[in-house]
Amino acid sequence: MVALPPALRFRGRRLIFRRFPLVCVLFLLGQALAADLAVLPAHIRSDPFGQVVDADRAAKVQPAASIELTSAREAYASCRLLVSSAQPATYSLSVSGPLEASLYREWFHYLPRSKRYYPDALVPTPVSVRAALPAPDNRVEGQTTQSYWLDLRIPASVRPGAYTVDAVLEAGGVKTSLPIRIQVLDAVVPAEDPIVIDHNSYGSSWLLTQYPELAARVKDFYLSDAFFDLIHAYHRIFYEHRGIYHQLGYGHGGKTGPEFAPRLEGTGKNKHVADWTLYDKHYGPLFDGSAFAGTHRGAKPIPFVYLPVNPEWPASFLWWGQPGYEREFVNVMGEMEAHFREKGWVQTNFELFFNHKKRYKAFDWDGDETRFLHDLPYFAEYQRLMKLAIPKDSPVKWVFRTDASWQMERQFALQAGVINMWVVGGGMIAWYAENVPVLKSRGDIVWTYGGTPRIDEPSSHITKDLLGPWMLGADGFVRWQTVSPGPDPWFKSAGGGETLVYPGGRFGFDAPLASARLKLQRNALQDLALLNSYRDAVTLPVLRAEVAKRYNGTSPSDWRQPRPALADTDPLTWDNASIGDALREGPRFATGLDAAAWDRVSAYVQTLAKEHRP
Amino acid sequence: MIIAMLLLLSALSAQSQEPLAAELDQVARTATAMVDGDVARGIQTKRSVEMMLKENPRDRWAGADNYDVDHGAYIATKKTLIRLSRLCTTDCDVNLWLPVTGKPDRVHVVIRNVHEMSQFWKWGDLDQPMPAEMKTVLETGRRQTVRRRETMVSVLAPVYDSLGDIVGLVEVVASTKPNAQENVQ
Numbered sequence: 057m058v059a060l061p062p063a064l065r066f067r068g069r070r071l072i073f074r075r076f077p078l079v080c081v082l083f084l085l086g087q088a089l090a091a092d093l094a095v096l097p098a099h100i101r102s103d104p105f106g107q108v109v110d111a112d113r114a115a116k117v118q119p120a121a122s123i124e125l126t127s128a129r130e131a132y133a134s135c136r137l138l139v140s141s142a143q144p145a146t147y148s149l150s151v152s153g154p155l156e157a158s159l160y161r162e163w164f165h166y167l168p169r170s171k172r173y174y175p176d177a178l179v180p181t182p183v184s185v186r187a188a189l190p191a192p193d194n195r196v197e198g199q200t201t202q203s204y205w206l207d208l209r210i211p212a213s214v215r216p217g218a219y220t221v222d223a224v225l226e227a228g229g230v231k232t233s234l235p236i237r238i239q240v241l242d243a244v245v246p247a248e249d250p251i252v253i254d255h256n257s258y259g260s261s262w263l264l265t266q267y268p269e270l271a272a273r274v275k276d277f278y279l280s281d282a283f284f285d286l287i288h289a290y291h292r293i294f295y296e297h298r299g300i301y302h303q304l305g306y307g308h309g310g311k312t313g314p315e316f317a318p319r320l321e322g323t324g325k326n327k328h329v330a331d332w333t334l335y336d337k338h339y340g341p342l343f344d345g346s347a348f349a350g351t352h353r354g355a356k357p358i359p360f361v362y363l364p365v366n367p368e369w370p371a372s373f374l375w376w377g378q379p380g381y382e383r384e385f386v387n388v389m390g391e392m393e394a395h396f397r398e399k400g401w402v403q404t405n406f407e408l409f410f411n412h413k414k415r416y417k418a419f420d421w422d423g424d425e426t427r428f429l430h431d432l433p434y435f436a437e438y439q440r441l442m443k444l445a446i447p448k449d450s451p452v453k454w455v456f457r458t459d460a461s462w463q464m465e466r467q468f469a470l471q472a473g474v475i476n477m478w479v480v481g482g483g484m485i486a487w488y489a490e491n492v493p494v495l496k497s498r499g500d501i502v503w504t505y506g507g508t509p510r511i512d513e514p515s516s517h518i519t520k521d522l523l524g525p526w527m528l529g530a531d532g533f534v535r536w537q538t539v540s541p542g543p544d545p546w547f548k549s550a551g552g553g554e555t556l557v558y559p560g561g562r563f564g565f566d567a568p569l570a571s572a573r574l575k576l577q578r579n580a581l582q583d584l585a586l587l588n589s590y591r592d593a594v595t596l597p598v599l600r601a602e603v604a605k606r607y608n609g610t611s612p613s614d615w616r617q618p619r620p621a622l623a624d625t626d627p628l629t630w631d632n633a634s635i636g637d638a639l640r641e642g643p644r645f646a647t648g649l650d651a652a653a654w655d656r657v658s659a660y661v662q663t664l665a666k667e668h669r670p
Numbered sequence: 671m672i673i674a675m676l677l678l679l680s681a682l683s684a685q686s687q688e689p690l691a692a693e694l695d696q697v698a699r700t701a702t703a704m705v706d707g708d709v710a711r712g713i714q715t716k717r718s719v720e721m722m723l724k725e726n727p728r729d730r731w732a733g734a735d736n737y738d739v740d741h742g743a744y745i746a747t748k749k750t751l752i753r754l755s756r757l758c759t760t761d762c763d764v765n766l767w768l769p770v771t772g773k774p775d776r777v778h779v780v781i782r783n784v785h786e787m788s789q790f791w792k793w794g795d796l797d798q799p800m801p802a803e804m805k806t807v808l809e810t811g812r813r814q815t816v817r818r819r820e821t822m823v824s825v826l827a828p829v830y831d832s833l834g835d836i837v838g839l840v841e842v843v844a845s846t847k848p849n850a851q852e853n854v855q
Contacts, residue, residue: 258855278851306854309763309786313854368784374752376745415737415796417782420744428738462735631735633728 091141091189091227093149093234094119098134098205098576099515099655103173104164104194106140106201110172111514115652122235126662128243130212131582134575135236136162137204137223141189145227150184153221155208155238159183162203162572163558164196165549167512174511176571177545177558178205193562195547205572208238209352216242243665249581250588251522252359252503252532253299255556257539260287260303260313266541266559270566278315282566284337287315288347289567290539291358293557296351297570297578298585302362302534304411309418310368317364318395320388327370327384329391336399343401357403360455365389365408365438367419382441389445393452402451405501407477408442409457410435425461427627432470439474459505459534462627464488468495475500479534482506482524483639487623489616492529503532510551511573516653518573519580520645523607523657526584527600527615539568580654583661590664606656608644687846690760691815691823694842697757698813698827701764701840704750707831710766710838712743713780719771722778722796734796739780748781751840755783760844763787766829767804768838770797777804780838786853787843789818807839821847 096102100117101109108118119138127133137159139147151157160178167174173196181187181204190199208221221236260278263286264271270286271277287303294301305316315338321330341347345355367373370388375381396402410423414431421431439456446454457477460467464480465488478495482504485492495502504525509517521533541555542548546562556577557568587599600612620638622630642648714722718738726732751764763783767790770776778797779788790801803814807826816824824843828836 259851261849261851261854264851304855307786309782309784309853311784311786311853314850316854372752374749376749414739415734416794417779418784418786420739420741420748427735430741628736631726631729631732633726 090230091139091145091147091225091232093223093225093232094121094138094140095123095223095234095236096120096136096138096203097123097655098136098572098579099651100136101162101175101515101572102136102138102201102203103175104190104196104199104201104203106138109174109512110170111174111512112651114514114650115655117652122237124237124239125208126239126241127208127210128241128245128582128586128662128665129210129214129216130247131210131245131586132575132579133208133210133238134579135206137206137234138201139187139189139204139225139227140201141227142200144188144190146186146188147225147227148184148186149204149223149225151206151221151223152183153208153236154219155210155214155221157183157221158207158209159185160205160207160570161185161187161191162205163546164194164199164203165511165545165552166196166547167549167551169551170512172512174549175203176511176549176552176573178570178572178575179563180565180569205575206236207575208236210238210240211352212244214240216240241662241665242669243586245582246585246589247353249298249585251526251530251581251584253522253577253581254302254360254503254532254534255294255299255538256302256304256534256536257290258304258537259307260315262539263287266539267561267566269561279334284315286566287338288341290557291342291347292351293568293570293574294538295348295353295358297574298353298581299574299577300359301538302360304362305364306366306369306411308412308416310366310373310412312364312366312369316362317369318388318392320370323372323384324375324380325383325387327387329388329395332395339401340399343396343399343404357401359403360405360407363392363406363408366410366412366423367434373419382444385441386445389442393446393450396452397450402453405453405455405477407455407457408438409459410438411459424459426458426467427462429463429466429470432467435471435474455501457501462630465491465623466627472498477501477503479503479505482521482533483641484635485528485530486615486617487619487638489528496529496531501532502530503534504528504530505534505536508535508538508553508556509573510553511549511571512551514649514651514653515573515576516649516651516655518577519654519657520649522577522580522584523603524615526588527604527612576654579658583654583658586665587657587661590668593668594664602660603657606660607653608649610644614642614644687817687823690844690846691825693758693760694762694823694825694844695813695815697754697762697764698825698840698842700757701751701754701842702813702827702829704754705747705766705829705840706750707829707835707837709743710747710768710780710829711831713739713747713766714768715740722770723772734794737796744781748783751781751783754840754842758842758844761785761848762842762844765791765841765843766838767841769800769808773797775800777801785845787822787845788841789816789822789824789843790841804839808836811836821845 125133162175163177164173223234225232274280274282306312318329318335319331345357349355371381371384412423455477459479461481537554542550556574604610622638715738721736722733754764766781814826829838
């Protein structure tokens with residue numbers, strides 16, 4: 057069956073029916089016997105009925121009978137294949153060609169809030185797959201379209217030039233072929249990203265909730281190899297998508313999970329590490345990189361990790377302000393330093409980071425988003441203790457991180473020399489943008505933080521979080537929660553604003569599944585890495601101006617906010633409403649940001665790559 | 671039949687918790703003697719109390735964002751609570767609860783501890799309605815053993831100030847099924 061030209065496929069269908077009823081009846085009979093294959097660019101999503109989802113419609117892109125992609129090397133090129141059939145059908149879909157292909161069935165999540173379906177979770181399938189429409193497990197009544205995400209990997213070893221990958225659909229004895237033409241450029245995407253995208257999570261108890269079958273299959277789940285393999289699988293999936301992964305290993309009251317901290321014994325001067333077994337099982341493969349063996353990006357140590365240190369670990373708060381606190385802290389941290397050094401774990405940044413807030417009633421000061429300046433001396437005290445514990449010539453990398461919002465501007469000044477890793481509210485830092493280069497000039501790391509766009513937002517919104525920090529000259533962005541898909545992500549999605557991965561158990565995988573948003577983020581990171589590599593040839597101000605213009609019709613100055621009057625008042629007088637008023641984003645950063653925003657940036661990067669051959 | 675079985679199971683569960691409840695009761699009794707009500711009452715700052723009582727129509731989090739304590743009073747009391755928890759032969763927490771100033775029908779946890787156990791605290795609530803068991807303790811001074819959750823036992827005991835008035839209470843709480851991963855988040 058030959059696919060209709062895209063222009064006729066949707067909006068024109070009713071008109072054609074009126075003019076040529078006999079032709080249409082014959083056509084519909086053909087549809088009953090066969091299925092249709094079409095393609096969308098990666099940034100445009102279809103619903104299960106073949107319509108572009110509401111959120112992506114402003115980009116004015118419709119499914120087509122072929123597609124042309126352009127990609128640098130050491131990168132992925134992606135698109136979405138759509139199999140459609142007006143009647144229930146079985147079909148086979150296969151992808152073949154000279155490039156390594158990975159195919160994923162897109163799960164359609166029902167969102168009760170909007171009563172709409174959106175694709176997001178990607179279920180790995182063979183590149184040659186037989187399936188049915190409607191997909192029985194997805195249970196979409198009247199489903200007429202199944203969407204597949206296609207990743208084509210273009211390693212650095214591929215010769216630049218034109219390639220064609222064929223997608224072939226076979227249904228009802230009819231074959232339909234769809235060419236995917238790829239122009240591979242000379243340029244090679246750098247391995248390092250100018251912006252670190254961090255995916256945060258809390259503890260491990262959610263793994264049991266999300267993988268009940270696995271937990272039931274193995275004995276002593278939390279001590280099992282399966283448990284540690286699962287943790288490593290989470291690190292791997294984010295790493296393979298050019299991101300990093302954080303798991304906070306202690307609670308607001310200071311309880312540490314046994315997999316996050318060595319087991320301690322003793323008290324006061326006798327406190328010491330008694331057992332490294334679980335800690336090493338968890339972190340050893342992450343700190344020496346072996347957890348990433350066999351990945352496309354290679355076996356590299358994780359760049360950042362939370363320490364388990366909190367006001368209750370390793371020293372008991374019982375001794376706070378007394379000699380015993382210092383002795384317990386220094387004993388154990390000294391042992392940690394020696395252990396890391398002996399193991400050669402010297403490439404990871406070990407973060408001293410406090411997550412507790414006094415509103416949760418377990419401690420008397422805010423470690424996270426410190427609200428009151430009278431809490432700041434606690435940070436200085438921990439810096440003093442760290443200096444006592446860690447030899448001056450330690451090859452281990454230690455950073456003192458704080459996540460700041462209310463008082464960030466004052467903290468930049470008051471905690472200079474104490475804090476050297478700043479994770480700051482992604483909105484508010486736009487008021488204080490001039491501080492970013494100041495912090496970086498003193499050697500500090502600067503990340504911003506925020507949430508994750510819901511699946512019913514335009515697909516480009518996920519890219520705003522990497523472009524924003526790059527515009528400001530920051531080093532990274534933390535998504536505060538990325539592994540919490542909610543109680544029923546499959547049939548009653550809460551929107552996916554706290555996840556970028558899904559538990560794979562439903563489909564027989566003891567590992568997380570990527571989301572389409574994670575892949576869009578990865579593809580944008582590739583572009584950004586390549587774009588940033590032209591900073592010397594083109595200069596950063598020019599790059600920023602060109603990107604801002606294409607992305608959402610802004611200029612780099614629009615990515616900073618004029619300092620509001622509020623910023624010059626006492627932060628203790630602020631509330632979330634007044635901050636919200638002062639932060640108000642323009643429509644070009646929100647409702648007016650269309651799904652194709654990053655696609656325009658990507659096209660610009662490709663133009664640069666053609667102009668500046670290696 | 672099913673109801674009878676459930677009642678039997680519940681009775682067996684309560685019976686199995688008896689030694690634990692007895693131990694927690696001893697700790698709670700000691701807590702009444704050890705925790706200083708005058709100091710405890712001075713933990714939350716005046717400004718914080720005011721912000722907690724005042725409703726901000728534009729910001730439901732204003733009370734939490736302005737929650738603040740006096741470091742000295744907090745630390746002294748928390749250390750006492752930690753010492754009390756060390757009397758337990760299993761992991762236990764000793765939490766401090768105070769009535770909300772000016773709102774006798776509401777109560778708030780003021781100090782929690784390392785395992786973050788409680789049968790009463792709902793995660794993130796700055797204050798909450800006064801549970802009947804707490805009301806009883808505050809009104810009568812009698813300790814109360816509470817088994818609201820299947821795997822937890824709490825004993826509530828009064829905290830007195832120097833005038834002999836009950837100003838708050840402690841919740842001495844332990845789990846019958848400790849979970850190493852719970853509350854690590």
